[in-house]
Amino acid sequence: MRRPKWFMTGNGATGWRAGIAVLGALCAVIVALSGADAKADVEEGDSLKLPEIMVTLDGEAVTSVAQWRQTRRDEILDLFRTHVYGRSPDAPVEMSYKTFEEDPHALGGKALRRQVALTLSTEAGEARIDVLLYLPAAAEEPVPVFLLLNFGGNHTVHSDSAIALPRGWVQPRVSPPEEYRGARQDVHCVELIIERGYGVATAYCGDIDPDYRHGFTHGVHQLFDVPEERPGDAWGAVAAWAWGLSRILDYLETEKAVDSSRVAVLGHSRLGKAALWAGAEDERFSVVISNNSGCTGAALARRPVGESVAAINRSFPHWFADNYKAYSDREDELPVDQHMLIALIAPRPAYVGSASEDRWADPEGEFLAAVHAAPAYELYGLKGLSTTEMPDVNTPIQEGHIGYHLRAGRHDVTEYDWERYMDFAEKHWK
Numbered sequence: 001m002r003r004p005k006w007f008m009t010g011n012g013a014t015g016w017r018a019g020i021a022v023l024g025a026l027c028a029v030i031v032a033l034s035g036a037d038a039k040a041d042v043e044e045g046d047s048l049k050l051p052e053i054m055v056t057l058d059g060e061a062v063t064s065v066a067q068w069r070q071t072r073r074d075e076i077l078d079l080f081r082t083h084v085y086g087r088s089p090d091a092p093v094e095m096s097y098k099t100f101e102e103d104p105h106a107l108g109g110k111a112l113r114r115q116v117a118l119t120l121s122t123e124a125g126e127a128r129i130d131v132l133l134y135l136p137a138a139a140e141e142p143v144p145v146f147l148l149l150n151f152g153g154n155h156t157v158h159s160d161s162a163i164a165l166p167r168g169w170v171q172p173r174v175s176p177p178e179e180y181r182g183a184r185q186d187v188h189c190v191e192l193i194i195e196r197g198y199g200v201a202t203a204y205c206g207d208i209d210p211d212y213r214h215g216f217t218h219g220v221h222q223l224f225d226v227p228e229e230r231p232g233d234a235w236g237a238v239a240a241w242a243w244g245l246s247r248i249l250d251y252l253e254t255e256k257a258v259d260s261s262r263v264a265v266l267g268h269s270r271l272g273k274a275a276l277w278a279g280a281e282d283e284r285f286s287v288v289i290s291n292n293s294g295c296t297g298a299a300l301a302r303r304p305v306g307e308s309v310a311a312i313n314r315s316f317p318h319w320f321a322d323n324y325k326a327y328s329d330r331e332d333e334l335p336v337d338q339h340m341l342i343a344l345i346a347p348r349p350a351y352v353g354s355a356s357e358d359r360w361a362d363p364e365g366e367f368l369a370a371v372h373a374a375p376a377y378e379l380y381g382l383k384g385l386s387t388t389e390m391p392d393v394n395t396p397i398q399e400g401h402i403g404y405h406l407r408a409g410r411h412d413v414t415e416y417d418w419e420r421y422m423d424f425a426e427k428h429w430k
């Protein structure tokens with residue numbers, strides 16, 4: 001079993017040394033449970049021996065935007081595709097969009113609601129993604145939009161009775177679907193977003209790839225995958241969700257009321273991992289926001305705290321490429337770490353939101369990844385995070401092109417998070 005480093009006593013640790021180690025471990029457990037961990041700082045990141053962002057596979061130092069764009073960025077993308085998320089197909093897919101429901105006076109007249117079926121087809125099969133879009137009714141110009149996937153169906157994001165139920169498989173914890181209308185309303189904050197003048201687009205992640213081990217035969221996998229011929233770098237669910245986010249952006253580009261040059265992609269937890277990967281793969285997303293995405297999201301893999309690569313591969317073998325399994329308990333051998341994922345978003349603004357009690361997602365590891373992504377922003381003459389010291393709770397850092405906050409509380413998305421994300425995006429959209 002993989003243990004956090006603070007638990008390791010090293011070779012020959014006996015007697016008082018072992019006693020001190022056990023005491024240290026107990027303190028660490030107490031600290032972790034209290035949610036008040038020691039502050040992470042940049043030196044700690046250095047001691048983790050993170051892979052270099054700014055050195056090419058040939059050992060050349062990257063000192064210009066041209067080198068970054070022509071060589072290093074593609075190398076890093078390819079390493080993530082090969083070893084972590086898998087390779088999304090670039091084969092052609094046909095898409096059609098059909099509005100199946102619309103109300104220009106939704107939410108008591110505050111919003112226009114539109115529900116659109118995206119039908120994707122190839123010779124192999126067909127998939128359908130239902131997009132729920134709310135736009136401020138009063139908007140006279142195309143509006144920027146926050147795009148996020150949801151966990152349980154579009155109807156969970158608001159109690160609005162017109163929202164269509166999901167058509168396929170849903171998680172047992174939100175089944176039967178009718179009983180969960182509006183159940184995640186507090187997480188999606190639709191009214192708050194509309195009141196600030198933005199639109200929100202969402203789709204059920206299960207329309208893209210149902211979140212269970214179905215052997216890559218459902219959702220968008222039907223369009224491309226031959227299950228018996230899956231190579232080690234075939235895409236997993238996280239890459240499929242990210243790819244689906246890009247297809248939704250294709251659709252948003254056709255919506256006249258949406259300013260598609262200002263679409264922020266956002267996601268919570270596993271869907272935060274997908275939002276980061278979508279932002280890395282698809283440079284059309286203008287702002288990329290990770291909320292409590294943790295392991296294989298914003299958190300450094302090499303920091304032995306919270307969920308490990310072994311744990312995530314064990315519990316969710318369908319999320320990533322099969323090649324990723326080789327790094328269970330061998331994080332140090334990964335050719336990438338998650339600071340490089342954030343670096344791929346440069347020069348676009350990126351934001352990492354953590355929560356103080358969310359030890360499983362390792363807030364300090366998320367912070368350090370954001371800190372160590374800076375070199376990519378600096379190449380463009382931009383500042384990444386404006387501090388290298390872990391901030392106090394509820395003290396957002398928003399001066400640079402990378403933003404970060406540690407919200408007080410548990411693994412969740414709250415109004416506090418949304419307000420900070422909108423503050424940050426607003427700064428960059430002005």
Ligand code: GTR
Nearest residue numbers: 268269270271294295307312
């Ligand atoms: C956990 C998983 C995390 C995180 C979370 C979620 O069980 O270990 O990586 O993604 O689920 O998505 O809610």
